[in-house]
Amino acid sequence: MSTLRKRAPSARSLETKAKILDAAEMVFAERGFEGASLRDIAGQAAVPVGLVHHHGGSKEELFCQTVRRRASEMADIRQQSLEELKAAGDLTLHKILDCFMRAYMTLAETGGDHWRAYGRLVAHVSSDPRWRELTAECFDPTAGLYLDEILKLYPKADRAAAAAGQVYSVSSMLAHLNSGWRIDALGDGHNERELDRLVTFCAAGFEAILIKV
Amino acid sequence: MSTLRKRAPSARSLETKAKILDAAEMVFAERGFEGASLRDIAGQAAVPVGLVHHHGGSKEELFCQTVRRRASEMADIRQQSLEELKAAGDLTLHKILDCFMRAYMTLAETGGDHWRAYGRLVAHVSSDPRWRELTAECFDPTAGLYLDEILKLYPKADRAAAAAGQVYSVSSMLAHLNSGWRIDALGDGHNERELDRLVTFCAAGFEAILIKV
DNA sequence: GTCTATAATGAGATAGAC
């Protein structure tokens, strides 16, 4: 009926586990899966190494848990935002993409270090085929919902083309987040106006390939 | 006057070094810098581990050499392609981006495994701030030349906006290369038509942010 | 659940024979 867990974990246990996942999030984001060590994570969480294994299982399981925890919350927010946008009516491609991207960008700017770290974490997950299943599990369902709305606006468009637009858009967003220093070398810092620029880029590109013969 | 090297290396030595760099290229591309081991590289090159150190120096130096070798060739090709495009006259944003991307895509499709691996290698380098200097050295000069030509077409555009467009475009191209499986899940495989789609996406997005107020 | 100690493995790097 239930899982293998014998009893409900204590409050202290949950707290410790959260500390470990928080630390893991930061270290994995900074150095990637291979570059991170469980010792660094234990050090950052101020717990003994053994506890990391106890709560996180193997290194790979710990990584997946770390991603899942934040991705699950992100997916909820994105789906709710989409519902609100649909309820408001008057959908456009630009608004849908803005909704998708702003949902995270707002958290990255106001949600503290962990949400900023999550952006780098997603970049690692998305770029390594090793995490293909994790990607499918954590990101594809929400991405599919947004894709469906976009396709409703362009009924004649090819779904494969839309999928390409989605992947290009997400990669541009990750570049906006994590390769900002390359852009900054020529201009000013990240601000609201730049998010508009990103959305403008993606919306225009997306539409171009949707209406193409 | 010259470097510290005492004598010119023998033909055999050069051959061994090339074998090591070839192997390093494949392994680094597959597993990233941290994930790759010098033992794997030595194994793939069918040489003893000691030789990897002798020819490649430290792991970090070996990685840089691996990237530089291919990037240097790529830069030459891209700059020559740009010159030919300029000589032909009638430049457009679409043509410039097509020139930049097709230069690599042609090699990836006809140049064998090593050029395909190079695409993944570039993705690793571009995403990790650890290689910021290497990025600046290997990619920025050529990127700057293309950026200059684009800005000539849009004299009123903001250079920072163009830089953003460039970064978004390159990241989309890397996604096209390395995350093709995500797109493929919904459509058909990589073909010539898809490169057109990528260029269309980037050109339309790029222009939108260049002409924006 | 928590923490210490340790096992078992694999890593990068080097010294020195050929």
Next chain:
DNA sequence: GTCTATCTCATTATAGAC
């Protein structure tokens, strides 16, 4: 230049006391 042997260190993972 080439190759073998080895040093030193860090890693993941586990066993068992509290």
